[in-house]
Amino acid sequence: MPRRFLQRYMPNPETLRRQRSLRFLGHVIGDPGLWALSRRTVANAFSVGLFSAMLPIPFQMAVAAFGAWLLRCNLPLSVGLVWITNPLTMPLVFYGNYRLGAWLMETPAREAPTRISTRWIAERMADILPALALGSVVSAVLLAVLANAVVRLLWRWRVSRSWKRRALKRRRRRLERDT
Template sequence: MPRRLIQRYLPKPETLRRKKSLRCVSHFIAIPALWQVSRRTVGNAFMVGIFCALLPIPAQMLVAAAGAWLLRCNLPLSIALVWITNPLTMPVIFYSTYRLGTWVLNSPHRDVPDHFSAHWLATQLADILPPLLVGSIIAGVVLGGACNVLIRLIWRWHVSRQWRRRRRRRAQ
């Protein structure tokens, strides 16, 4: 069931290879291990995708794709999970990771002024960036690892429930 549910919503590698815009990465898309749906590949894809989503960097999807390639986990799922940080959720997530970083580094946090401007951000960036990076990495590792474990436990529970149902049906 989890495998069929996930495969229903993921794109097919053949359709992506035919797209002209993706021809430069068609050799990368053709790796079968990046399209497998199993407990291990889906759990690792959640870990990679959520870790990359919490990084305050541009091109998070490319980092997630590289992570999926390195760990041989599900490529489309890890890239899709990066969109947890979208323009609506990004301020809340990055402010939370910034506050986590200030707490870990034991440094004072900067309050946003009443009139936020690019000039204020440019002058404060040297003070904001270290806690933001530290908090993002810590949150990414913790949440990514927790999601990996949770996905594997849910998958195992679901499979064992299916086995019990099958056993009961056969006994009747």
């Protein structure tokens, strides 16, 4: 079942609550609803986490945590999925978002220099920002909706498959017992 797989990698809420840097969030971290693993909470956590990951803003993890609290979905998954846009993947993802935004705005996209620097970004920010913002929001919404649907379908398929296997085992046991 997907729940057992996810529980193996989940941090312990009690351990997190005892950490000095997170004490001020103790009442939030200790909320059992934010640690539940159900089809709804996991699918919504994927939506919140991937939506937050696509936004070119600082404090993406805080946005994901607030979204998890707001939607009552799984907090660790929401926050962990933000790391899809880590320092290695961030330039590629945000450049792709920029290209998507430029395409949607029907403006020519600037080619990336051979070496991207903060100076280059600062000089081009006024030109880049509208397309980057539009592309990021569009990709965030599309990815969130797609992730939610895929997680729900996969979860349902796994549960259905598990039920069928258990029914088959029960039939086999009955046949062995009757013979």
